Amino acid sequence: MMGLVGKMNIRMMLGREFLRIGRNLLHTPEFGDDVIHFLHIGKCAGTQIGNVIDQVNKSKGESVIVKNGHDVSLMGIPRGAPYFFSIRHPLTRFVSGFYSRKRKGRPRIYSEWTSFEEYSFGEFVEASDLAESLFDEGMRGRQAVAAVKSIRHTAQNQFDWFCMCGAFLFVRPPLWIIRQECFEKDLREFMFRAGFSDLADQVRVEKDSVRSHANDYSGVPALSDKAKQNLLIWYSQDVQFYRMCEDWMEAN
Numbered sequence: 001m002m003g004l005v006g007k008m009n010i011r012m013m014l015g016r017e018f019l020r021i022g023r024n025l026l027h028t029p030e031f032g033d034d035v036i037h038f039l040h041i042g043k044c045a046g047t048q049i050g051n052v053i054d055q056v057n058k059s060k061g062e063s064v065i066v067k068n069g070h071d072v073s074l075m076g077i078p079r080g081a082p083y084f085f086s087i088r089h090p091l092t093r094f095v096s097g098f099y100s101r102k103r104k105g106r107p108r109i110y111s112e113w114t115s116f117e118e119y120s121f122g123e124f125v126e127a128s129d130l131a132e133s134l135f136d137e138g139m140r141g142r143q144a145v146a147a148v149k150s151i152r153h154t155a156q157n158q159f160d161w162f163c164m165c166g167a168f169l170f171v172r173p174p175l176w177i178i179r180q181e182c183f184e185k186d187l188r189e190f191m192f193r194a195g196f197s198d199l200a201d202q203v204r205v206e207k208d209s210v211r212s213h214a215n216d217y218s219g220v221p222a223l224s225d226k227a228k229q230n231l232l233i234w235y236s237q238d239v240q241f242y243r244m245c246e247d248w249m250e251a252n
Helices: 004-027 046-060 090-102 115-123 127-133 139-148 158-162 180-193 225-234 236-251
Strands: 036-039 065-067 083-087 177-179
Touching: 036 046, 046 065, 046 180, 083 180, 083 236, 090 115, 090 127, 090 180, 090 225, 090 236, 115 139, 127 139, 127 225, 158 236, 177 180, 177 236, 225 236
Parallel strands: 036 065, 036 083, 083 177
Antiparallel strands: none
16 A cells, blocks of 8 residues: 555645646636747746737737746647747856846846745855855755755756757747847847748837846856856756757758
């Protein structure tokens, strides 16, 4: 007979799965088959793309693009529906994610820390401090691992949004991919591929830092060489993911 611990583990796994499904249902309303879905990977210019989506939908007089919530993965997007997403180099995404949560999302939004985040920012004041400590021996290294997996945007890999769909570029390719580093160029290409070429010269890329949720990090300590090397190892999965996406873009 299954022990009490085994039954509890099964209930916990089922609970997490039902929560995931519920989140997908909450964030993915019913739309027609021709509606384009934006797969929203955190800290990859999603707010800026949301501004563009609003402009396109307003110009078309209907919702032709839907912006999904952060908790919707590719598996949560209706099968066969066209989609696109944005990506960002793991190093700059880490810095942006760390300080975004350190500010609690301000000034554009406000989201209180979890108790885990509160502990993490109490131990690591700067992003470089955390990155440098990731593979240290002893307690400091363990605290760093715990911290990076406790902060919302640093805890998740970009590839996590394609969990169980790793072959998506071969099986279910997107309309296009927008790199945060090449935002306006890639956005323009997306507009043409999505059939919105008539709006390509009309959509306005938000320059206001609050409305675009963009922040200047020139005043924070730069990542040291050790921090960069640690992050490239820690996010090696996302480094490969970024390369895969760029290779696909070049071939298509």
